[in-house]
Amino acid sequence: MTNRKKVVIVGPAFPLRGGIANFNEALSREMNLKGYETELVSFSYQYPKFLFPGKTQFADGKGPEDLKIFTRINAVNPLNWIKTAKFITSLKPDYVIIRFWLPFMGPALGTIAGKLRKKGVKVLAITDNVIPHESRLGDRWLTKYFLKRCDGFITLSKSVLEDISQFTDNQNKIMLPHPVYNIFGESVARSVGIEKLNLDINSKYILFFGLIRAYKGLDLALKALQDSRIKKLGIKLIIAGEFYDKQEKYSELLEATKTSVLLCDHYIPQDEVRYYFAAADCVVQPYKTATQSGITQVAYNFNKPMIVTNVGGLPEIVAHDKVGYVTELNETAIADAIVRFYTENKKAEFEKNVELEKEKFSWEHFIDSLADFEEEV
Numbered sequence: 001m002t003n004r005k006k007v008v009i010v011g012p013a014f015p016l017r018g019g020i021a022n023f024n025e026a027l028s029r030e031m032n033l034k035g036y037e038t039e040l041v042s043f044s045y046q047y048p049k050f051l052f053p054g055k056t057q058f059a060d061g062k063g064p065e066d067l068k069i070f071t072r073i074n075a076v077n078p079l080n081w082i083k084t085a086k087f088i089t090s091l092k093p094d095y096v097i098i099r100f101w102l103p104f105m106g107p108a109l110g111t112i113a114g115k116l117r118k119k120g121v122k123v124l125a126i127t128d129n130v131i132p133h134e135s136r137l138g139d140r141w142l143t144k145y146f147l148k149r150c151d152g153f154i155t156l157s158k159s160v161l162e163d164i165s166q167f168t169d170n171q172n173k174i175m176l177p178h179p180v181y182n183i184f185g186e187s188v189a190r191s192v193g194i195e196k197l198n199l200d201i202n203s204k205y206i207l208f209f210g211l212i213r214a215y216k217g218l219d220l221a222l223k224a225l226q227d228s229r230i231k232k233l234g235i236k237l238i239i240a241g242e243f244y245d246k247q248e249k250y251s252e253l254l255e256a257t258k259t260s261v262l263l264c265d266h267y268i269p270q271d272e273v274r275y276y277f278a279a280a281d282c283v284v285q286p287y288k289t290a291t292q293s294g295i296t297q298v299a300y301n302f303n304k305p306m307i308v309t310n311v312g313g314l315p316e317i318v319a320h321d322k323v324g325y326v327t328e329l330n331e332t333a334i335a336d337a338i339v340r341f342y343t344e345n346k347k348a349e350f351e352k353n354v355e356l357e358k359e360k361f362s363w364e365h366f367i368d369s370l371a372d373f374e375e376e377v
Contacts, residue, residue, distance in 0.1 A: 006037045008088050010073070010112065011099025011126075013042040014063040017267065018211070019294040020101055020128070026183055027097075028067050030363040039068040041088055046075055047104075060269070075108045085115030095122035095374060098150070101129055106142030113149040124374060125150045129291050130163045133215040143167055152377040154370060157292040157313025172377045176370065177317060178292050179363045180300045184273040187302050193278025197238070199262065204235045204342060206307075207280035209268075210295045212243045217286035217309065222253035223331035224286070225260055229339045237284075240264045240276045277302040281347055282324065286334050290314050300358040305350035307337045317361075323354045 009028055012021040021042075028038040063069060072087060074080040088096060096116055098109050113123045130143050144167045147153070152172035155161040161175045194201050208221050218239065224230065225237050237257070243265055254261060268276065277283070277298065282305040285295060290312035297317075299306050306324035308314040320326040325337040341347070 004037060005094040007031060008039050008041055008091055008093040008096045010041045010096060013040040013069045016042060016046060020099060022183060024099055025064060025067060031367055034367050039091060041070050041072050043073045043075060044071050073108060075105060081108050081111040085112045088116060089119050093121060095124060098123060098125050100125050100127045100146055103132055103139040103142035106146040110146035110149045123150050124152045124154060126154045127160055128156060130160060130167060133289050158316055159312050160291045174373045176366050177361050178294060178297050179366045180297045180358050180361045182301055184270055188274055188278045190278050193275040196275040197279050199279055205238050205280045206235060206338060207238045207276055207283045209276060209283060210241045212241050212245055214245045215287060215289045217288045218250060219253060220286040220331045220334055221284055222257050224335040225257045227335035230335055233342055235338060236260045238262045238276060238280060240268050242267045277304055282307060282341055287311055297361060300354060300361060303351050303354045305354060319357060323350055323357050
């Protein structure tokens with residue numbers, strides 16, 4: 001495909017870190033490979049402290065040299081929003097993609113979108129969530145302010161596609177599954193991961209990966225770990241991610257399971273991610289709410305089976321009893337699935353199915369479908 005359309009992607013990118021920044025950079029890179037010319041416009045100031053409980057919003061090291069990234073948006077400065085819209089207009093894009101994931105960003109991103117449309121620039125939004133996991137007063141108004149200023153919407157799950165109708169009657173919308181992440185380097189053997197993490201080669205490991213927030217259900221995983229069947233099987237849990245929730249809430253559970261838990265409570269750099277997935281037999285996502293999850297696509301990348309709860313868009317992505325299990329939202333059901341995974345020796349079968357299933361989630365499919373949608377809007 002040869003397509004010289006110029007596209008500006010608005011949202012987090014280096015030096016900001018995290019799953020959304022990873023996605024935006026991957027989208028820019030993959031669109032460039034397909035013949036587009038892309039530029040990223042990111043944030044100079046993103047979150048006030050009350051919305052960011054982590055240690056830092058910024059990544060270490062050098063930024064990607066193959067991408068054009070402009071650090072421009074101040075999320076709390078209205079004058080900056082007008083200047084940013086003028087700057088994006090000066091880039092002369094054929095259309096703009098704005099990443100929306102949090103109501104707090106509604107005024108900034110909505111103002112930018114509105115200014116761009118007044119200049120005749122088409123604005124599409126990739127909406128991770130329109131109803132947040134952790135709600136606050138005024139969320140609906142802030143979200144509506146943004147959505148009303150877009151020409152069309154791409155969602156990453158059917159549940160968000162349906163949620164959009166609560167805010168706007170705009171029917172220009174499409175669901176495209178989150179593509180597989182391929183930014184974490186080549187897979188390594190289990191033995192390499194075990195050695196890097198200083199683990200026991202003879203033990204069984206499941207992985208809880210990513211930033212730890214209340215809705216992700218780490219407490220359920222820790223309660224499931226106390227099941228007598230799991231103890232008997234010698235199954236251990238790797239927790240890899242920085243706490244964005246109060247760690248004290250988990251103190252009793254962590255103390256009760258301390259002989260069965262490897263706690264790596266810090267942000268995992270990109271070049272180390274593969275070791276955690278290599279060491280694990282499967283990935284557990286006991287989420288209490290979800291739209292979609294980038295972690296499932298990291299698991300697909302490394303051919304890892306998944307145990308997820310039956311919430312939001314997770315059952316759309318994880319085929320039950322094919323690439324893992326979809327369980328009910330309680331610790332007993334999660335424990336049942338973990339026990340079944342090991343006692344029925346499902347690892348090899350599920351890994352083979354994961355490798356086949358992930359073909360549905362290619363970047364090529366995502367970008368081609370996005371191109372067709374953009375032409376129709």
